[in-house]
Amino acid sequence: MKITFKIWRQNSPKHKGAIKNYEVEGLTEDMSFLEALDHLNELLVLKNEKVIAFEYDCREGICGQCGVFINGRAHGPHDNITTCQLHMRSFNDGDTIVVEPWRATSFPIIKDLVVDRSAFDRIIEQGAYISSKTGTAPEANAIPVPKAISDRAMDAAACIGCGACVATCKNASAALFTSAKINHLNSLPQGKAEEHKRVAEMTYQMEAEGFGNCTFTGACEVECPESISIINIAEMNARRIKSNLLGS
Amino acid sequence: MKLNSKIPEGKLEEKWRNYQVKSQLINPANKKKLNIIVVGSGLSGAGAASTLAELGYDVQCFCYQDSARRAHSVAAQGGINAAKNYQHDGDSVYRMFYDTLKGGDFRSREANTYRLAELSAPLIDHFVQQGVPFAREYGGTLVNRSFGGVQVQRTFYARGQTGQQLLLAAYSQLYKMVRAKKVAMFPRSEMLDLVVIDGKAKGIIVRDLVTGKLKRFAADAVVLATGGYSRVFRLSTLAIGCNGSALWKAHKKGALFGAPSFTQIHPTALPQSSEAQSKLTLMSESLRNDGRIWVPTKKADSRKANDIPEQERDYYLERRYPSFGNLAPRDIASRAAKERIDAGFGVGRLKNAVYLDFKHPIQTFGLETVKDRYGNLFKMYKKITGIDAYKEPMQISPAAHFSMGGLWVDYELMTTIPGLYAIGECNFSDHGANRLGANSLLQASIDGYFILPNTINNYLASEIKTDHPTTDHxxxxxxxxxxxxxxxxxxxxxxxxxxxxxxxxxxxxxxxxxxxxxxxxxxxxxxxxxxxxxxxxxxxxxxxxxxxxxxxxxxxxxxxxxxxxxxxxxxxxxxxxxxxxxxxxxxxxxxxxxxxxxxxxxxxxxxxxxxxxxxxxxxxxxxxxxxxxxxxxxxx
Structure with a gap:
């Protein structure tokens, strides 16, 4: 396959960025999209050029580190997958592919396609935990959790923190990410003791980080690699009202 | 050099208690004055960092990824073992200990392996309390399944994402302590050397991966929790960034390396498809619970899998190992696959795979049950290969997966450099020459949450009397x-x-x-x-x-x-x-x-x-x- 890549290059946050063109031959349909970028980077090294910085780690769709805009869509042309799960067979010989970093003020660019998503860590820091110390837990079966509740908690807990929801949202809202974590913990009996505090503090931090508001377009759930539903956002909003009324 | 494993006295079931009774303690006011470096933020690293911080120590934690939540523990699919005997099928701490020791082919210490089994039950309590959504029965109790190499059901799981859920619990607990200002977290930071002063580990040199700057960090003790090094094979099931550099630098500074060649080759990964490939994707071993592995009885059979009749299929694991069948341990299952592939019975485009077939379980339990058990794995398989494995068998192949070897540690998880500890996959301790499925998350967690926070006091109790190290040394x-x-x-x-x-x-x-x-x-x-x-x-x-x-x-x-x-x-x-x-x-x-x-x-x-x-x-x-x-x- 022969592909023309148009890729965002930006040396650092201080430098101005621009799209650069790269024609790459010798790609195969079996290659993953990231392997095609690996291949391009090897060619760049041999041409004495700096490699394109892009993120990845597990390359099996679970760590959440990879993620770029491909032809205007977060994680590429398919619904509900990560960038590392995209293969070149999704493109045609001769295609032009535009590759850009996540676009959101709260995810500033570090270099090329790499952005800073530490805002997510700071939201987690504000209460996405159960305040029990190691060694203090009761017997695991002492508190039964009905399967339906456990399954719903798991649906929300599956979030990989890739940031596609933010990147694809016209408001750059982090509501899907934040709501998934809140609903995971607040729906379990173990998370009940801190439920109101958790909602209040995590949503406060979400706004303090500069993420936009949710206007319920549903764009996020289309890209979410774990297919996390926007019902979570509605549930978070309901919990938020409840926490305002009942929380201490 | 005389290696002292420091195994405590007494009967097998009394050793850990005997150790704890005699181990030195540090009063809470003094713990505040001691700081500990933890390199790695996976299940063992994050578990250790958060627990040490809860105990009062000052902790600095480093990872090369952009966030602690990316560590490769995240990718473990199948589950975590614990001797709870919830299924009433005759399990016990002793049986789990014996299975693990035998699974490792008697190349690990009895005392370590027993402690692993002994601490497994409270670990499940811990994770449930941290909000891990383990699979549940309709009545609300926890579900178990069996895994390779054992005949009881002792594996706890959260769909096919157990590692992710445990890691996220550890990451959350870690960030709880970041908020409490007891842990300073340094993402995008890679350890490039260990600093040894007067024979003791006292700090590390780190490269800031954003600015490229080298930075110095001093501490009263250094804990390596840097995971496995199977990327030495390049193609493996590990994350691309996984590496052996921290271990290697420590080794060059004097830490002995235990059983470096003991590497687990996992039987159920997806086969390599091209030279450009960067990694091999693992399909959870739990698939072998219901899936049946076979190759055609005819060499280089070019028919489609579904066109090959039952009598022309060789279920070679069931044939060779009738009592364990498809649940034979990983090393045996991998070797058996290699044997068939090398003999010319391999399938797939490059003839480098074997079939993993769900036809029978779908017939027996129905499609919905199979979907409920393995749905996300089938989805992942389809994403990568484009093939619907509900309709035709998966193609799988062995891949490098886990390092049983690692830095040699004693019963306290200390390396041969005083003050340097190695926990989780990066040490050689409990798995011997082969690790049983679902024991990896277990060992990483036990080391980080339960063992190290107890044993490190024994060293630091004397360090409190020496001068606190500084980076101008x-x-x-x-x-x-x-x-x-x-x-x-x-x-x-x-x-x-x-x-x-x-x-x-x-x-x-x-x-x-x-x-x-x-x-x-x-x-x-x-x-x-x-x-x-x-x-x-x-x-x-x-x-x-x-x-x-x-x-x-x-x-x-x-x-x-x-x-x-x-x-x-x-x-x-x-x-x-x-x-x-x-x-x-x-x-x-x-x-x-x-x-x-x-x-x-x-x-x-x-x-x-x-x-x-x-x-x-x-x-x-x-x-x-x-x-x-x-x-x-x-x-x-």
Whole structure:
């Protein structure tokens, strides 16, 4: 396959960025999209050029580190997958592919396609935990959790923190990410003791980080690699009202 | 050097209690004055960092990823074992201990393995309390399933994402302590050297991966939780960034390396499809609970899987190991697959795979049940291969997966450098020559949450009397200067070949000679070849960009340079051990039926290698079996 890549290059946050063109031959349909970028980077090294910085780690769709805009869509042309799960067979010989970093003020660019998503860590820091110390837990079966509740908690807990929801949202809202974590913990009996505090503090931090508001377009759930539903956002909003009324 | 494993006195079931009773304590006011570095933020690292912080220590935690939540523990799919006996099927701590010891082919310590089983039950309590949404019965109690190498159901799971859920729980607990200002978290930071002062580990040199700056960190103790090093094979189930560099630097500073060649090859990964491939995706072993593995009885059969009638299918695991069948341990299942593939019965485009078939379970339990159990794995399979495995069998193939080997540690998880600890996959401790499925998340967690926070006091209690180390010590100057010079040297080569070129070359040699089956001639040849690769690397590698910026190519180069040296040690270790045990299969030592021949009279020891100016010196820790008689490991 022969592909023309148009890729965002930006040396650092201080430098101005621009799209650069790269024609790459010798790609195969079996290659993953990231392997095609690996291949391009090897060619760049041999041409004495700096490699394109892009993120990845597990390359099996679970760590959440990879993620770029491909032809205007977060994680590429398919619904509900990560960038590392995209293969070149999704493109045609001769295609032009535009590759850009996540676009959101709260995810500033570090270099090329790499952005800073530490805002997510700071939201987690504000209460996405159960305040029990190691060694203090009761017997695991002492508190039964009905399967339906456990399954719903798991649906929300599956979030990989890739940031596609933010990147694809016209408001750059982090509501899907934040709501998934809140609903995971607040729906379990173990998370009940801190439920109101958790909602209040995590949503406060979400706004303090500069993420936009949710206007319920549903764009996020289309890209979410774990297919996390926007019902979570509605549930978070309901919990938020409840926490305002009942929380201490 | 005399290796002291520090096994406590007493009966097997009393050892850990006896240890804790005698271990020294530190009062809470003094804990505040001590700081601990934790390198790695996976299940063991995050577990240790958060627990040590809860106890009152001041903790600095480092990871190379952009967030602690990315650590590769996240990718473990199948589950975590615990001797809860919730299924009333005869499980017990003793049985779990014995299964693990036998699974490791009697090449680990009884006391360590027993402690692993003993602490497994409270660990499940811990994770449930942290909000891990484990699978539940309709009545609300926890579900279990069985896993390779055992005949009871003791595996707890959260769909096919158990590692993710446990890691996120650990990450959450870690960030709870970040908020409490007891943990300082340093993401995008890679340890490039260990600082040893007066024979004790007192700090590390770190490269900030965003600015390229070298930074110094001093501490009263250093904990390595850096995971496995199977990327030495290049193609593996590990994350691309996983590396052995922290271990290797510690090894060069005096830490002995235990059983470096013991590597688990996982039987159920997706087969390699091209030269450009960067990794092999794992399909959880839990699939073997219901899926049946087979190849055609006819060589190079070109028919589609569904067109091959039942009587022309060879369910070779069921044939060779009737009592364990498809649940035979990983090393045995991988070797059996390799045997069939090498004999010409492989399937798939490159004839490098075997079938994993769900036709029968779908007929027996119905499609919905199979979907409920493995739905996300089937989805993942479809994403990668484009094939619907509900309609035709999956194609799977063995892949490098887990390092049983790692830094040699004693019962306290301390390496041979005082004050340097190794926890989780990066140590050699509990798994012997082969790890049982769902024991990896277990060992990482137990080390981090339960063992280290108890044993580290015993060392720090005396350190409190010595001066707190500072980064202006000459040893820090020296380590930083050497690291800088090393980086400059790599950048100055400016040759004609990429880092990946050398990694591919190394991977090919390691996979060919030091993976599922090994022999004297091949290993000798491999050592020669890797030395040549090393030579070429330092003459011909090309890294563009510089060290004062984010430079992913430089990061790779530094890791591959260490992998090359580690590869030589792994082959040296495999060459020295003239027996077959667990994952270490020496072709010269097998029965007529192709089963492993273990030689206890000569090799019942842990190999612990000392770095000696580019050479390696062997030390032996004899394994004493006081409570169990090592038997021939049979799964027939």
């Amino acid at each position: 000459p040893e820090f100057d020296k380590a930083e200067k050497e690291t800088k010079a090393y980086i400059d040297k790599v950048l100055a080569i400016n040759g004609t070949k990429t880092v990946d070129h050398f990694h591919r070359e190394l991977g090919k040699v390691m996979w060919q000679e030091c993976a599922m089956s090994r022999n004297k001639l091949g290993l000798e040849k491999a050592i020669f070849q890797i030395k040549r690769i090393k030579n070429q690397f330092w003459k011909e590698v090309k890294v563009t960009g510089d060290d004062k910026e984010m430079n992913t190519e430089l990061e790779k180069a530094l890791r591959v340079a260490d992998f090359i040296e580690l590869g030589i040690l792994m082959c040296t270790d495999a060459l020295e051990r003239e027996e077959s045990c667990g994952a270490h299969f020496r072709e010269e030592f097998q029965t007529k039926e192709g089963e492993a021949v273990r030689i206890d009279e000569e090799y019942s020891y842990v190999s612990a290698w000392e770095y000696d100016k580019g050479d390696f010196k062997l030390h032996k820790e004899a394994l004493k079996f006081e409570f169990v008689k090592p038997s021939v490991r049979s799964y027939k």
